[in-house]
Amino acid sequence: MRCTLPLLLCCSLAACSTSTPDEQPEAHASTSASQLLAPSLRRLSVAELSAAASSLVGTDVDLASALPADARQHDFSRSLTQSVDSLTLKQLVAATRDVAERLEPTSPTLPACARDALADDQACQAQLITSLATEAFRRAPNEGELSSLRAIFETGAAGASFRDGAVLVVRALLGSPELLYETALGSSTVGARLSLGDDELASQLSWLIGGAPPDAELRRAASEGELHSGRERRRQALRLLQNPAARSLYRRFVEEWLGLTRLRSLAKASSVAPDFAELREPMLHETETVIDDAFVSTGGALQQLFAGSYSIVPSELSNLYGIAATGAEQRVSLGKLGRVGLLQQASFLATFAHEDESAPVLRGKAVLERLLCRQLPKPGELGIELVLPPPNPAATTRERFALHAREPRCAACHDPLDGVGFTFENFDAVGRLRSSEAGKPVDTTGHLLLDGQDLPLRDSAELSLALAGSQELAECAARQVVRFAAGLDATAVEDDFVRATRSLAEPERDSIIGLFLAFVEGDWFAWRARP
């Protein structure tokens, strides 16, 4: 297999395993039902629906502007909260009608006979229906399904053309619950556990790793029962990772994990950045470039993501970063900019800031909750009403937020929050470096309890370096992989997976792709708890 991941990692990943892989469903019983996910139905995200439609009609389809935005969990668009409400269905039906009506008889997803078939060409009709249904359902259709689709075809073709029949079949499939939901319902029971079926395994694997419906090779592996083997799932996952769609999915995981997709709908006060609307996309582009780079060179190593020493800065950001504009992207040593890793990029700093000022609480919260998976109570849960520090042009943000330390009820949570958040105080609301605020020098010192040690921190660069090498970040990344895969919080499964990752080899444990591979290889992926 050709491997576009770094050779060392690729070989290492191919050989690793987290736990005894389940060669046969009935032979495996290492994970108890309480550590498995519940059976579920997940409505595909808008991006996934676009991918499904693209693969069905053989041309690029983007439904993002036609459908309501995704309902998210932890910012992840893979979410069990996605549903088919009335508006979504109507807009989906309208959008997919337009997609289907653009179907060309020469589409690569239609059989060759469709080019000049007449409306009553039964043989070509059968070929076409089987081919499209297989693509749409991510599995071979059964006779009942084929029969229903024949009726659809005939309704569409009656008094019209073969193509009209095909168009109606495509419309039926694009609105079909079989296509809209990814199922994890299981096909056989072993004690209190349910084994996912062959087709479900293929579908789950393909959407989770490849960001697309299963391809022919995956369907073959499924039909031969190979995907019940953890090693085979890993092998297939490594194969899927060679596709560009897999890189997009991995990028989406990192961006959604960090909450950066929020940036697109944020604004900043004109006094801080009058041109902010023009900076948002370049900020995300910079981050995506670095994330992509990390995929290619290290499989998304946490060290590279969070303690990376360079960036590719778009020309639009040169002013913000204080570098000479060249009119093109520049590879820049972050050390020269006084920055390190993703947390000191403008995208993160601007996302977690207020409109007109930095936000130590938001930045601290982002690090503690997103990167270290710590659960912080909301003030309301503690009976504390949120009171924002009053504006005071003569005081620094840090001085104003020092109120937290004086109020004992607030201090319990805010000491760790602000201890992290204050380390970013040398960056303003858009991530621009600053050395003073309100005429006073900024104070970026803080502290963080990490891996059992209370670390004094000089600034957020030191914070990034400490995080990147920490066990807690690696374990939180593992937890986030489970949330992304499961589409919801799944504490027991997360705990079990985190425990398992402790025995992984370092390149695998400390990289995003390594964690995904470990997850798909294990029982958490292939089994469900019987309801």
Place this chain on the structure above:
Amino acid sequence: MTLRSPRIDRRTVLTALGAGAILDMLPSEVRPLSAQTAGARYFVGVYMPHGMAREYWLPHEGFDIGYDGCSLAPFADANALGKSYADQLLVLEGLDLTAGIEGATSGHDGSRVILTGSAQSGQNASIDQFLAIERGLGQDTPLASLVLGVGNSAPDLGQCISYAKGGVALPKLVDPSQTFDQAFARLVVGNDPVALAKLERERKLGKSLLDYWRDDLGRLKARAPQNERDKLEQHESALRELEKSLGSKLDGCTPPPTPDASGFPRLASYGGGEPYFDTVTNLQIDLLAQALSCGITRVATLFLADLSRTHLDPALPDDVHIDVAHRYTSGGRAGGGNPQSWQQLARQNHYTSTKLARLVQRLDQLGILDQTVLIALSDMGDPSRHTSRQVPALLAGGWGGRLRGGRHVDLGSAGTPNNRLLVSVQQAFGVESESFGEAKDPAVVTGSLEL
């Protein structure tokens, strides 16, 4: 106004415990609300951004809302509206979004609580969807409900007031062209034989597709675990809605003109500021009122997103969120604060009132105001403190004879859960339950307001 003493019955306790599934098994003695001929017929829920400056939104003695600076003055502006609607307005002071405060869903997240009476973890539908779907108010209209917004289409926490059973936020239509398409486009046919033939074929194909999808969904439902049933029932409901829209036509109602999209060439979401906020809001309001009066739906909600950078009032700073709402300094009922900050927020609130007054006027002109239950709430009382206590609430319409306007009702400083308003709303439609929403303490979700 007096508060009815809570009567805690089995249903109440089960609701408070979040036992929606058990409730479903209880025999229902209520006919679909669509079949009822008396009482309220239409529901409209509106989210107002930024709270309201209490110093300028409360009426003065004699229900005077025309005093200098009053943010409710637009309701009494007979020059703009043709007549004063002050007597159609009930100003309700003293509501808390209690379930949200107790369930960590307050401040910017508080809109989640306005129509659900539940925190983020709640599983019940919002009152609009409860009436439309669970109680059948939308059963025989082409659309069960219209969920509209201005400025932000994302179904995110803090950006929605309509929730389906199961607790999932419903997406909003923020583009007036799409609102028109959903509500009217398929119903406006004309006499062009080619268009009629095309429509007839589309209906035939649509029915065939619906049968196919329904069978497919039925097979999936048979295999689905209990915990995923709400999701599939929502899908079934969506298919019913789709079916209704296929066979619907307008009877005795002139549809509004197609919105002129050149008036809003670009739509943007919250942070960037909706550049055509006023145009879009007016169109959404007019389409909403027309949809109700034409019998397209009986239930609608409207979410007016943050007004920052909408440049609606040259006397206000660009960034209304930060420079007005965050700078509001008030001592609340105790008095005190910064009067200049009150005036600034009141100016912004005044704008929101012009839009609500427009909605009331349109409903009146279309002859359905008396049968309409209109409630408009904000997620915060004091927006600079981000508190969901003492949130402003405006009630309008006749509520089918249950609401007497021209009054200011103060529920007191202790804070009355907004659930009681929602109970009163459902009772205006003939749902004789004494509870609505979910909370750990049954007292939060129980009881009504006598209006």
